[in-house]
Amino acid sequence: MNSFTIRRTLPPAAAPIPLINIFFGVIGLFRGKRAVADFEQQLRLFHQVRHCRTVSSGKAALTLLLEALHELNPERDEVLIPAYTCYSVPSAIVRAGLKVRLCDLAPDSLDFDYQQLEQLLDNPALLAVIPTHLYGMPADVARTRKMAGTRGVYVVEDAAQAMGGVWNGSRLGTLGDAAILSLGRGKAFSTVEGGVILTDSKVIGRVVDRKVDAVAPCTIAGQVVKIVYAAAISLLVHPLLYWLPKSLPFLKLGETHFDPTFPVTGFSGAQAGLARNWSSRLSEFRKSRNKKTVRYAACHGFPLPNGLLSPPDLIRFPVLVQSRDIKRRLLGNPELQWLGVADAYPDSIDGIADLDTGSKPGTFPAAGNVARRLLTLPLHGFVSEADQNRIAGLIREVEQPRNRV
Ligand SMILES: *Cc1c(COP(=O)(O)O)cnc(C)c1O
Numbered sequence: 001m002n003s004f005t006i007r008r009t010l011p012p013a014a015a016p017i018p019l020i021n022i023f024f025g026v027i028g029l030f031r032g033k034r035a036v037a038d039f040e041q042q043l044r045l046f047h048q049v050r051h052c053r054t055v056s057s058g059k060a061a062l063t064l065l066l067e068a069l070h071e072l073n074p075e076r077d078e079v080l081i082p083a084y085t086c087y088s089v090p091s092a093i094v095r096a097g098l099k100v101r102l103c104d105l106a107p108d109s110l111d112f113d114y115q116q117l118e119q120l121l122d123n124p125a126l127l128a129v130i131p132t133h134l135y136g137m138p139a140d141v142a143r144t145r146k147m148a149g150t151r152g153v154y155v156v157e158d159a160a161q162a163m164g165g166v167w168n169g170s171r172l173g174t175l176g177d178a179a180i181l182s183l184g185r186g187k188a189f190s191t192v193e194g195g196v197i198l199t200d201s202k203v204i205g206r207v208v209d210r211k212v213d214a215v216a217p218c219t220i221a222g223q224v225v226k227i228v229y230a231a232a233i234s235l236l237v238h239p240l241l242y243w244l245p246k247s248l249p250f251l252k253l254g255e256t257h258f259d260p261t262f263p264v265t266g267f268s269g270a271q272a273g274l275a276r277n278w279s280s281r282l283s284e285f286r287k288s289r290n291k292k293t294v295r296y297a298a299c300h301g302f303p304l305p306n307g308l309l310s311p312p313d314l315i316r317f318p319v320l321v322q323s324r325d326i327k328r329r330l331l332g333n334p335e336l337q338w339l340g341v342a343d344a345y346p347d348s349i350d351g352i353a354d355l356d357t358g359s360k361p362g363t364f365p366a367a368g369n370v371a372r373r374l375l376t377l378p379l380h381g382f383v384s385e386a387d388q389n390r391i392a393g394l395i396r397e398v399e400q401p402r403n404r405v
Contacts, residue, residue: 009243010340010387012254013186013316014380015285017234021274025227028273029220035272043196046279047174051205053197053212054267058160058182061195062092063264064215065178068207069128069154070098076127080120080153082112083367084348085132087256089158090355094260098127100357102349104364108320109306110134113366114143121151128154133162133172135376136188136314137306141175156180163188163196164282165313172313173198178208183275185233186254188315189282191271192230216265223270230274239382243338256345258352286313289379292388293317296377300392316376318344319395324372326399331375339391340378347371 028035036054044052055061066079079093083102090100103120104113112131121129129148131139145155157176159165165172165188173179178201181187183194197212199205218226236245245253293311296302304311305318321327330336331343348367350357362368377391 006243007338008239009246009338010239010378010382011237011242011246011380012340012342012376012378014237014382015188015190015281016237016381017190017192017230017274018281019231019234021276022227022231022234024273024276025230025270026273028269028271028276029223029227030269031273032269035269036267039267039272039275039278042279043198047171047198049174049198049200050202051197051199051208053208054272055195055197055212055215056218056263056265056267057193058180058184058187058195059088059092059095059262060215060264061180061182061197062089062156062158063095064211065156065180065197065204065208066093066096066098066128068204068211069156069178070096071207072203073127073152073154076125078123078125079127080117080129081349082110082130082132082134083350083364084110084345084370085134085158086160086345087258087349087352088160089130089132090349090352090357091258091260091262094355095262095264100349100355101126102357102359102364102367103129105366105370106306107366107369109366110137110318110370111139111306112144114140114147117144118147121147121153126151126153128156130156130158131176132158133165135316135318136162136165136312137304137308137318138162138165138167138172138312145176154178160184160195161187161315162313164286167312174200177201178204183271186315188313189275189278189285191274192226192233194267194271194275212266218266218268218270222265223268226268227270227274254342258355285381288381289314292379292383295385295388296392300388302377302392314379316342317379318374318376320370320373321375321395322373322399327373327375329398330395333394336391336394339387339394340383341391341395342376342378344374344376345371
């Protein structure tokens with residue numbers, strides 16, 4: 001896969017950190033806790049919720065949130081997630097000492113099969129269910145909440161890929177009992193790494209506060225590394241330089257692993273500094289990505305998954321091609337790789353060898369089907385109209401889009 005080719009190369013996703021923010025990162029390092037508290041307060045006001053806390057990553061946020069919910073309801077220790085999602089999600093559940101349970105997706109969708117969900121929610125051991133806005137595709141959190149509320153199951157919204165997203169007039173990340181966001185690389189907005197816990201519940205908020213206050217802070221050395229890393233990324237994400245990190249196999253770009261041993265530490269002043277002007281930067285990213293989303297859908301005829309008619313705030317454009325074979329052919333085309341067309345997660349969650357989900361592999365046919373057929377098109381600011389035309393043309397050579405708009 002990794003060939004050393006020097007040429008214009010687009011990353012699959014990019015939310016670049018401007019160089020001036022490297023400077024703000026250094027200032028944040030000196031401001032420390034005050035910088036973190038200011039950022040949390042801004043996020044809280046933006047989402048109109050009572051509680052907002054930041055930690056080292058999205059998975060750390062999910063771990064601490066689930067630990068808090070388990071403390072509030074110690075009788076229950078199972079967490080229900082979509083059978084196709086980011087591997088960080090089962091990693092965080094195991095890290096919190098809880099058990100992973102899976103629900104299949106609806107066919108040709110990235111959201112739950114709601115009939116199956118209804119049955120799986122009738123489980124007295126179930127602590128929480130995690131509707132997920134994969135690539136920003138809004139899951140029907142209200143529907144899940146209606147079903148879960150009567151059964152005493154918490155709804156945790158995984159908005160890791162949906163920061164700033166709005167659907168039907170509601171801000172994603174505010175629709176469940178609590179939510180997490182990710183500020184990692186490749187997400188809607190990035191501080192290199194970082195995670196956010198949001199909740200409007202005073203009860204949950206109080207336990208989360210105690211958990212977050214108890215984690216080890218990010219060290220000064222760790223903060224310096226993050227600033228240097230941010231500077232490196234802000235240069236190397238550029239299409240004229242991205243071939244370099246893409247050619248270095250030890251960076252493992254785009255790879256996801258199941259691994260419950262990740263660090264759970266505090267967010268840092270340096271990262272809060274890197275986030276400076278986040279709401280206007282995020283809004284610029286959204287505008288630019290949305291323009292490209294509309295072009296893929298309207299001009300190039302790529303249907304939106306979940307049967308959506310109007311385009312949501314996406315960070316990558318998910319495309320379900322006709323078969324595994326076609327996906328392999330497309331991803332094997334070096335030109336499409338250079339254009340930032342990328343694989344989604346390689347397998348459904350039941351296919352993870354080291355993970356016990358209490359169900360046999362292959363019990364989630366729709367999730368397996370999505371894993372075989374899903375790839376993503378880039379939407380970030382470096383993607384030009386010519387790039388979009390070329391991507392659409394190369395895909396069309398291999399398969400005809402079905403329902404042309
Ligand atoms: C990235 C991601 C996470 C975890 O966030 P990190 O900051 O990478 O730990 C969780 N859920 C989903 C859907 C994600 O895409």
